[in-house]
Amino acid sequence: MPRALVCGANGQLGQELVLTCPEHWQTLPMARSMLDIADHDQVARVLDETEPAWVINAAAFTAVDAAESEQESAQRVNGLGPEMLATQCQRRNIPLLHVSTDFVFDGTQGRPYGPDDEPKPLGVYGRSKLAGEKAVLSAGGSPVVLRTGWVYSRHGGNFVKTMLRLMAEREQLSVVEDQIGTPTWARGLALTCWGLIDHGNATGIYHWSDAGACSWYDFAAAIRHIGLDLGLLPQAATLIPIPTSQYPTPAQRPAYSVLDKTSTRNLLGHPGYHWTSQLRAMLVDLQQHEKHWL
Ligand SMILES: NC(=O)c1ccc[n+]([C@@H]2O[C@H](COP(=O)([O-])OP(=O)(O)OC[C@H]3O[C@@H](n4cnc5c(N)ncnc54)[C@H](OP(=O)(O)O)[C@@H]3O)[C@@H](O)[C@H]2O)c1
Known part of the structure; x- marks a missing residue:
């Protein structure tokens, strides 16, 4: 059976890649302690020892x-x-799927970003991810770069789990309403990675997030609504929409980073699911598996 080596296997996407591994694949999950992707000797040794048929890079500095x-x-x-x-x-002829971000864009375009639109990152994270994309695409072979945005899952820390905790603790919660993007359940993203690998002819840049678009405030409102509905929240804070100017952060974020997924949808023959149904599915998953999520 072919084996896919997963870098960053303890992250949100890494864990979902392992959970969703198709029957005809075997994963080689590599946590950071087993493989530091920036350590030349370790990378060479692990590739030689494991001889994977694909490498999926889900490792990143995401803060x-x-x-x-x-x-x-x-x-x-x-x-x-x-x-x-x-x-x-490339030296070993092993195909690579590398995951990147909507934060390579500056958010001023006013329509969904396609894979060929010009990246113009606003901060250090976006610039470092863009550098990674360029390195992957210029190394040769037929690598796949998959950009995504606003990733959450039951694993690790993310906006959904933070919101649930704060909504349970507080009476009021202010959330930014003028940054627009699309939430992405890591499970759907993982399935898209497997779909691209299985397709056989995927190469270059692709985009994937769940379907639709919303602000962080809309996202929080949906978390609140579904959280109450499922009984995850006994009561929930009142949400107050605020502009970005009232919530200054060290990194500037794109005001609009919706991704155009047309080419991925066409390639995989799958329209994806609306972000609200994916959010409900993730919250049910959280309820079933993480008893101490607060
Ligand atoms: N999270 C988002 O909202 C978001 C949005 C857009 C794009 N993305 C992209 O989606 C991909 C997956 O993100 P995610 O949310 O799953 O990230 P994550 O949960 O933060 O996981 C990243 C993983 O990478 C590991 N890692 C860090 N440095 C490493 C190194 N030098 N070598 C090997 N592993 C290392 C981390 O290890 P430790 O567990 O030891 O820290 C962590 O397990 C990334 O490419 C990210 O840039 C994420």
């Missing part, structure tokens, strides 16, 4: 605000790491 003050670490993981993986994979 967008922390990246502003930890520029070197962000660049090492998001820029140098993918370069290391891509050159070492």
Whole structure:
């Protein structure tokens, strides 16, 4: 059976890749402690020892605000790491699927971003991810770069789990309403990765998020509504919509980073699911598996 090596296997996407692995694939999950993607010797040794049929890079420095003050670490993981993986994979003829972000765009375009639209990142995280994309695409072979946005799952920390916790603790909660994007359940993203790999002819840049678009405030309102409906929240804070100017963060974020998924949908023959139904499915998953989610 062919084996796919998953880098960053303890992350949100990494864990979902392992959970959704199709029957005809076997995963080789590599947590950071087993494989540091920016360590040349480790990458070479692991590839030689495991001889995977594909490598999926779900490893990243994803703390967008922390990246502003930890520029070197962000660049090492998001820029140098993918370069290391891509050159070492290319040397061994191993195809690479690398995951990137909607934050490579500046958010001023006013319509969904297609894979060919010009990236113009606003912050350190976006710039480091763009450097990683470029390194992967220029290493040769037929790599796949899959951009996504606003990822959440029952694993690790993310907006959905933070909102649930804060809504249970507080009476009022202010949430930004003038940044628009699309939430993406890591499970659907993982299935899309497997779909691209199984397709056989995918190469270049693709976009994937769940369907539709919303603000962080809309996202929080849906979490509140479904959280109450499922009994995850006994009571919930009142939500107050605020502009970005009232919630300053170290990193500037794109005001509009919806991704155009047309080419991925056409390739895979799947329209995807609306973000609200994916959110409900994830919250049911959380309820079933994480008893101490608060
Ligand atoms: N999260 C989002 O909202 C979002 C949005 C757009 C795009 N993306 C992209 O989607 C992909 C998956 O994101 P995610 O949400 O699953 O991220 P995540 O939960 O933060 O997981 C990233 C994983 O990478 C690991 N890692 C960090 N440095 C590493 C290194 N040098 N070598 C190997 N592993 C390393 C981390 O290890 P530790 O567990 O030890 O920290 C962590 O397990 C990333 O490419 C990310 O840029 C994410």
